[in-house]
Amino acid sequence: MSELSRREILRLAAALGISPALLGLLGCDDSDDVDAPPDGGGMGGMGGGGDMGPEADMGPEADMGPPDDGFPRYTYEGEPGPETLFTHGVASGDPLTDRVILWSHVEGVTEATEVFWEISEDRDFAVRRNVGTFTTNADRDYTVKVDALELSPGTTYFYRFHALGRTSPVGRTRTAPEGAVDRLRFAVVSCSSYAHGWFHTYRELATQPDLDAVLHLGDYIYEYGDGEYGNVRPYDPPHEIITLEDYRRRYRHYRKDPWLQAVHVQHPFICIWDDHESANDSWRGGAQNHNAGEGPWMERRAAAEQAYLEWIPIRESADGRIWRTMRYGDLVDLVMLDSRLWGRDEQTTRDHYADPDRTLLGLDQEAWLNDELADSQAKWRLLGQQVMMGHLRFQASPNLPLNPVNGDQWDGYDASRQRLFQMVRDNDVQNLVVLTGDIHTSWAMELTEDPNDPQLYDPMSGDGALAVEFVATSVTSPGLPAVQPALIDLVLQSNPHIKWTDVEKKGWVLLDVTPERVQGAWYHFDRIDVADPQVPFVAKVFEVYDGAPRLFEVEAVADARPDAPPLA
Numbered sequence: 385m386s387e388l389s390r391r392e393i394l395r396l397a398a399a400l401g402i403s404p405a406l407l408g409l410l411g412c413d414d415s416d417d418v419d420a421p422p423d424g425g426g427m428g429g430m431g432g433g434g435d436m437g438p439e440a441d442m443g444p445e446a447d448m449g450p451p452d453d454g455f456p457r458y459t460y461e462g463e464p465g466p467e468t469l470f471t472h473g474v475a476s477g478d479p480l481t482d483r484v485i486l487w488s489h490v491e492g493v494t495e496a497t498e499v500f501w502e503i504s505e506d507r508d509f510a511v512r513r514n515v516g517t518f519t520t521n522a523d524r525d526y527t528v529k530v531d532a533l534e535l536s537p538g539t540t541y542f543y544r545f546h547a548l549g550r551t552s553p554v555g556r557t558r559t560a561p562e563g564a565v566d567r568l569r570f571a572v573v574s575c576s577s578y579a580h581g582w583f584h585t586y587r588e589l590a591t592q593p594d595l596d597a598v599l600h601l602g603d604y605i606y607e608y609g610d611g612e613y614g615n616v617r618p619y620d621p622p623h624e625i626i627t628l629e630d631y632r633r634r635y636r637h638y639r640k641d642p643w644l645q646a647v648h649v650q651h652p653f654i655c656i657w658d659d660h661e662s663a664n665d666s667w668r669g670g671a672q673n674h675n676a677g678e679g680p681w682m683e684r685r686a687a688a689e690q691a692y693l694e695w696i697p698i699r700e701s702a703d704g705r706i707w708r709t710m711r712y713g714d715l716v717d718l719v720m721l722d723s724r725l726w727g728r729d730e731q732t733t734r735d736h737y738a739d740p741d742r743t744l745l746g747l748d749q750e751a752w753l754n755d756e757l758a759d760s761q762a763k764w765r766l767l768g769q770q771v772m773m774g775h776l777r778f779q780a781s782p783n784l785p786l787n788p789v790n791g792d793q794w795d796g797y798d799a800s801r802q803r804l805f806q807m808v809r810d811n812d813v814q815n816l817v818v819l820t821g822d823i824h825t826s827w828a829m830e831l832t833e834d835p836n837d838p839q840l841y842d843p844m845s846g847d848g849a850l851a852v853e854f855v856a857t858s859v860t861s862p863g864l865p866a867v868q869p870a871l872i873d874l875v876l877q878s879n880p881h882i883k884w885t886d887v888e889k890k891g892w893v894l895l896d897v898t899p900e901r902v903q904g905a906w907y908h909f910d911r912i913d914v915a916d917p918q919v920p921f922v923a924k925v926f927e928v929y930d931g932a933p934r935l936f937e938v939e940a941v942a943d944a945r946p947d948a949p950p951l952a
Contacts, residue, residue: 455515458500458546465548466492472639474545475648476557477655477697479597480710481537484557484652487697488528488545489639496521499528503535503543507554507952513541525632527694537562538713540949553645556952557652558596565713569594569945570766571651572893574601574658574821575858576644579614581912583643585859585892588907588920590646594948596712598651599895601821601856602658602724602770604696605634607673607688614862616913626678631691639695648697649952655696656706656720658770658822662688665792667728668746685725707749709756716897717762721745721753721769723794731791737798744771744797753804758811763899763930767818767851773801774818774829774853777836779878786836786878790823805833808850815930816851817902819895824863826886826893826906827855828926830934835881843880846934854904854926856893860912863888883935884924891920896942903927905941 450457472489490497498519504512514534520526528545535541538561545552561568571589589598606613609623620637621630638644659665662685665672670681678684693700699708705726710718727746736742745753757765772793779786788795795801808816818831830849832841841848857863864887876882889908896903906923926935 451510453511455512460549465550468492469548469550470552473645473648474552474555475697476555477653478699479558479560479652481560481562482535483531483533484559485697485699486530486532486543488552490520490526490547493526497547499545499547501530501545503532503541505541507542525694535559542952553649554952555649560710561713563713565715568596568712568716568897570895571595571598572819572856572895573598573859574856575603575824575861577606577614577861578617578638579619580862581616581860582915583641583859584909584912584918586647587643590650593951594945595651598653599768600653600655601768602656603660605638606660607663626684628687628690631688635691635695653697655698656722657692658724661692665731666725667730668725714762716764716766717760718766719756723770731796737788737791737796740799742797742799744794744800750803754807757807757813764815764897764902767816769820771822772820772855774831774881775835775879777878778875805850817928818851818853820853820855824858824861826857827882828884828935829853829882832881849933851933852928852935854893858890860890886923901927901929903942
């Protein structure tokens with residue numbers, strides 16, 4: 385075996401939890417380190433937003449400086465940039481086993497700016513795993529997005545950015561595991577209307593260290609102006625957003641929210657867009673909220689997509705698609721769809737819901753999804769998407785027909801849904817859990833071709849169910865607080881596959897996954913229209929078990945993982 389360089393020894397020491405100082409006592413020097421960086425000076429200003437001034441006198445040990453991990457250290461000799469340079473914080477997303485997207489933004493600059501980034505398994509950045517530089521400019525709204533490579537699977541990392549003598553807050557992220565995995569935990573969120581209240585869900589999730597990722601299923605921002613949809617908090621800009629600068633400005637506004645910043649600091653996000661990142665009830669060729677005088681739709685759509693890709697820590701593709709799969713070892717294949725913009729036909733009237741030529745995903749995305757389901761080797765397949773897949777039909781009385789409620793959901797694209805269910809049958813897909821946002825309410829249901837046909841589905845035994853669906857309520861966006869319990873009872877009677885719903889409260893779904901079961905726990909708040917911190921409560925818990933696509937209500941929420949790595 386060849387001798388290890390000091391850089392390799394330091395990395396091994398970090399993995400084993402050995403202090404770099406101890407290596408000196410063991411006689412490890414750097415005489416054989418062919419990867420040693422050139423002299424770069426020390427690095428000051430370790431705290432978030434600090435400047436890179438002269439180092440304070442810390443005694444004899446400080447003279448040694450940080451250990452030599454084989455990477456260059458950030459140095460800066462010019463005039464410091466604005467103190468607000470990193471006012472929009474940091475974020476990470478789309479974790480794979482060996483890489484993760486790191487994101488930030490530099491504020492208050494008017495010319496191309498070089499940003500230095502670094503990622504480490506220790507919060508002090510003594511022994512880093514990788515570093516690099518990224519030059520941002522006005523063409524990308526001064527956002528920074530890098531794919532940090534050469535990471536280890538299933539590992540928690542800390543990262544930060546430096547520019548113009550300033551240092552960002554420290555972020556925390558986690559790569560996906562590989563091989564045998566015994567447990568995963570995800571938070572599922574959607575629909576955060578700034579105008580309707582405060583982001584208590586984000587605040588709470590920022591305190592939970594044992595999440596592998598936050599799954600955001602769309603409506604990260606809303607396009608409306610002040611007073612058009614909610615009036616608890618004002619927007620910037622105050623008018624409806626239409627142009628590229630409008631969308632960028634709205635993201636800047638959102639990303640100043642301290643609770644949104646906090647949850648991004650602590651966890652990687654895996655995101656898809658829904659309609660309000662562009663305009664209400666959008667489809668590939670238009671939107672309900674795109675009106676005369678607002679310019680060509682395709683220009684507005686392109687602006688919305690560009691701003692989203694600039695401001696969200698998502699891994700980009702050459703053709704702009706956001707449908708993709710992330711694998712979490714042998715336990716979960718996380719398949720994220722675009723049921724909003726990629727291939728969706730325009731919403732139509734009830735008479736055309738079953739038209740076989742209509743599509744929600746687009747035929748190319750359908751073909752890709754079929755291959756993903758057929759090839760998946762994981763124990764569980766989690767299908768993250770935007771709109772309710774299960775039937776939601778209403779019959780006001782026995783003498784009236786049973787009609788779909790919402791044509792923007794899969795009910796309005798029944799042929800697409802039937803083709804998906806056929807994929808599940810043809811490929812003998814087991815253990816499929818659909819995760820949904822969009823409708824600002826909570827639902828737990830079993831999925832089948834026709835839940836009202838006793839030949840296809842037995843609601844008592846669950847026979848005929850192909851999968852289950854967990855619909856997460858919104859972070860803040862309004863539900864249906866005025867609905868009477870008697871009306872909810874009628875909805876449940878008309879839809880025997882729906883096992884529970886709450887149409888008022890806001891919050892999130894905590895997803896706990898083991899080889900034996902997937903548990904979905906709905907956490908709610910009593911109020912989101914006040915800034916005072918609110919205490920969440922468990923509204924309902926359901927589990928689905930390996931090989932049995934039906935829902936079982938349980939009382940206890942799975943315990944938090946005791947070995948969770950520390951927060952940033």
